[in-house]
Amino acid sequence: MAIAAKIASALNAHIGLEADASNYYLALSSACAEKKWTGCAKFFLAQSAEEREHLLKIFRYLVENNVVATVPEQKAPAVTIGSMRDLFAACLKSEQRVSASVTVLIDLAVSLKDYATNHFLQWYVAEQQEEEQLFQGLIDEVTLVGEGGTGIYLLDKSIGARAASS
Numbered sequence: 001m002a003i004a005a006k007i008a009s010a011l012n013a014h015i016g017l018e019a020d021a022s023n024y025y026l027a028l029s030s031a032c033a034e035k036k037w038t039g040c041a042k043f044f045l046a047q048s049a050e051e052r053e054h055l056l057k058i059f060r061y062l063v064e065n066n067v068v069a070t071v072p073e074q075k076a077p078a079v080t081i082g083s084m085r086d087l088f089a090a091c092l093k094s095e096q097r098v099s100a101s102v103t104v105l106i107d108l109a110v111s112l113k114d115y116a117t118n119h120f121l122q123w124y125v126a127e128q129q130e131e132e133q134l135f136q137g138l139i140d141e142v143t144l145v146g147e148g149g150t151g152i153y154l155l156d157k158s159i160g161a162r163a164a165s166s
């Protein structure tokens, strides 16, 4: 079944969101490195690469279905980091925005009886759920250890170790 023009343009728009997420995490990696949060810097670099993979997955899906995939326009994200808790809370918000877009895409696919695209998008449902849980978990951890002393140092180290092993 051919992909409807409405779905094609919505998927192309979503490619832009994944690209934004990739750039955002790249900018966060740089900002964390500047703060000497080297574990977080490593973690966000890996997150950025993951988001690019998400972008490419949609890109390939469109091309395989004979739809023109568009390359999103990008501007460099402006990021300033305050506390580590605020950092992860901002990431959670960003992930929730992407999740909301996935929901809109699925609603559209189902309304047009495009069950193949609906099936394709279920991977993103699981992925978004995983990422929201990841950032909620990090918010909980930083809340537990607090922002000062050795707690935050050890947390940064453990975040970096998780990025290296994933």
Ligand code: OFO
Pocket (backbone or CB within 6 Å): 018, 021, 050, 051, 054, 094, 095, 098, 127, 128, 131
């Ligand atoms: Fe693309 O997984 Fe989050 O945003």
